[in-house]
Ligand SMILES: Nc1ncnc2c1ncn2[C@@H]1O[C@H](COP(=O)(O)OP(=O)(O)OP(=O)(O)O)[C@@H](O)[C@H]1O
């Protein structure tokens with residue numbers, strides 16, 4: 001029982017980060033109707049951004065959050081302008097392929113710059129903290145990533161649903177031609193969406209390095225989990241993606257407790273099951 | 287003989303009834319005009335007859351068979367050919383390949399499908415475009431290809447959704463004579479059209495929809511005197 | 523319905539020109555492929571050749587589903603892996619490798635149909651993600667399956683050298699090369715025959731517009747299933763051959779996401795939906811990969827991934843129809 005509670009807690013804390021990652025991905029899909037297969041690798045790049053801050057300037061991951069967020073926003077905007085915008089009018093195949101190329105390129109570039117050797121942040125500020133509540137232990141790193149991820153997710157959701165610009169984003173996502181008739185510059189909105197996705201991956205990456213190792217493939221799991229969360233949550237739905245991310249974390253935690261080799265299998269299994277029963281996702285409509 | 291009969295057909299999208307309780311019959315060998323203001327449910331009705339959408343209620347029979355809820359390819363095989371209002375040509379294929387694909391419905395071998403495709407291509411005056419990729423055609427030519435492609439399936443019934451809109455006067459005249467020739471072959475036609483003159487001259491019989499409801503069936507002369515039809519077109 | 527209705531202005535359909543360029547292209551490529559091992563004598567170059575041909579077979583399979591039918595799969599490693607594991611198990615049971623190919627390909631086809639049944643309801647991105655998930659699912663289960671060697675994998679038992687055993691000298695890989703070339707030729711002809719008539723037209727129609735396809739009588743789901751069956755079978759044959767060449771299979775070498783993407787991207791780089799795509803793409807990608815990996819990774823700083831990524835991006839941005847289209851455009855310009 002104690003173990004189960006602990007597993008649930010660990011899962012939920014991890015799920016918060018999945019949620020944040022998934023929200024960025026679902027935004028890009030919802031607005032630009034494109035799947036960014038390199039999304040998880042943006043997180044990986046963010047982890048390295050945090051690592052560079054720490055190793056060169058001794059900046060703690062907590063303080064590196066805004067730096068990583070800005071860096072990734074910049075990276076995302078450059079990616080958008082350089083290789084995404086040219087294929088916006090192209091075939092779906094070309095669009096998928098370009099982000100696959102990006103994934104490969106980012107992994108290769110990071111490996112070229114930092115080699116494949118795993119890196120780790122020693123003694124982050126939150127490292128020593130450990131809280132025990134009713135026999136369930138929570139580390140400072142977990143606490144910080146969960147709280148940080150939830151705050152960032154909430155901020156993104158607020159931006160999309162509650163601000164004028166956010167509503168313009170949604171309008172572009174629903175009908176780009178119609179939105180441009182209303183005077184919305186869809187190109188700029190697309191750029192903004194990629195920037196927001198960059199911010200979400202930047203924050204996620206900086207939060208993760210408190211307790212995760214850093215290597216060129218570190219983004220893969222988070223990428224896959226975001227994809228599943230987005231698919232589960234109904235493509236384009238911000239709340240759906242966030243909820244599904246949390247759910248996936250919990251599932252991982254619990255399954256890991258009983259069948260440690262099958263955490264990914266379980267997450268994928270849930271997705272495939274939903275796919276068969278309800279192709280539009282848990283929250284999506286058609 | 288009745289070729290198509292639509293009996294109490296309804297289609298709902300959520301709360302909206304795009305087509306509600308519509309019934310009419312189309313005798314074999316006729317040209318029927320299906321008209322109505324924007325959003326009246328004409329295209330939705332076509333989609334249901336062609337099997338692309340399943341009616342929420344009602345029955346559709348074709349050539350004596352109940353085809354309600356059939357798959358589109360089954361309807362096509364039974365003899366329902368259609369064009370799409372928002373053109374859907376096979377963009378990466380040439381015009382001739384578009385037609386060959388359609389002709390394959392009744393011709394297994396490539397040679398005989400191709401022969402049919404070449405015939406239809408010439409008949410519809412698309413010969414000079416035969417080897418052009420369909421994506422590169424102008425709107426008017428794409429519409430002609432839509433029609434030609436439906437013809438290449440050797441249909442008994444042709445559903446033409448606004449094949450004449452957006453054409454220049456010359457193109458319209460050409461298209462009208464093409465439709466008349468198709469009709470002369472014995473193919474039954476139902477056509478949706480907004481240009482009234484065209485409808486009046488081509489169709490001895492009209493079916494009028496408004497907000498999904500059938501408000502009139504009869505001759506064009508009677509239609510222009512019908513109060514409900516006048517209200518639908520002028521009152522809106 | 524036989525009365526013709528040629529309008530007075532009707533112009534007959536002009537005959538298609540004889541595609542001399544294509545015939546010349548086939549001749550040139552065939553000669554190059556046959557001559558290659560006579561010129562490329564080093565083990566390194568021969569390995570590139572064998573691997574490129576193997577991947578070209580796998581991609582030819584992918585191309586039927588992804589390039590022609592337009593159903594972009596990121597899970598084809600499952601079928602490649604079926605070939606690798608299946609052949610290893612049967613060869614261990616005493617079969618000749620050649621005899622394992624057809625039954626295993628059939629198994630892969632059945633697997634493809636089983637995967638297709640639920641996933642073909644999905645369109646576009648949604649289908650691609652589903653295939654990605656299924657591929658990853660298989661990869662996540664494999665390390666837990668004892669009779670497939672779990673994480674350790676399986677080795678092909680030692681066989682005497684000879685054609686019947688599909689086992690040759692590893693010092694001079696010429697025999698492997700020509701065997702691969704023969705298989706590639708067979709696979710290409712099989713794909714060509716498969717796609718030549720109605721099936722090919724129907725698959726392309728589904729790719730261009732599935733709604734319009736069904737309106738002209740294409741049973742869309744059924745034809746997608748035909749496509750995945752043929753596609754999976756060919757890709758599995760590539761896996762069967764590959765395992766005989768490397769004599770070892772484990773989860774990461776048989777079902778990795780990067781293998782799935784390589785199979786897909788090779789066809790795309792070469793030209794998706796063209797018979798030329800897989801062979802052109804495979805040679806370019808494999809050669810690039812092997813060269814950069816071998817000559818530039820001494821420091822542990824690999825550059826091959828980076829270049830591969832850049833190449834893929836370049837193709838997608840410059841001409842999504844791939845290398846073959848660049849060549850065609852060049853040829854047309856030269857002829858004018
Ligand atoms: N797939 C759908 N989902 C929801 N609503 C739909 C769908 N298809 C059509 N509608 C709605 O049903 C109504 C009828 O549409 P339909 O396209 O059949 O009209 P129409 O008579 O063909 O109009 P038009 O002359 O503009 O082509 C419209 O209000 C339309 O918005």
Ligand SMILES: [Mg+2]
Pocket residue numbers: 328329330371447
């Ligand atoms: Mg309409």
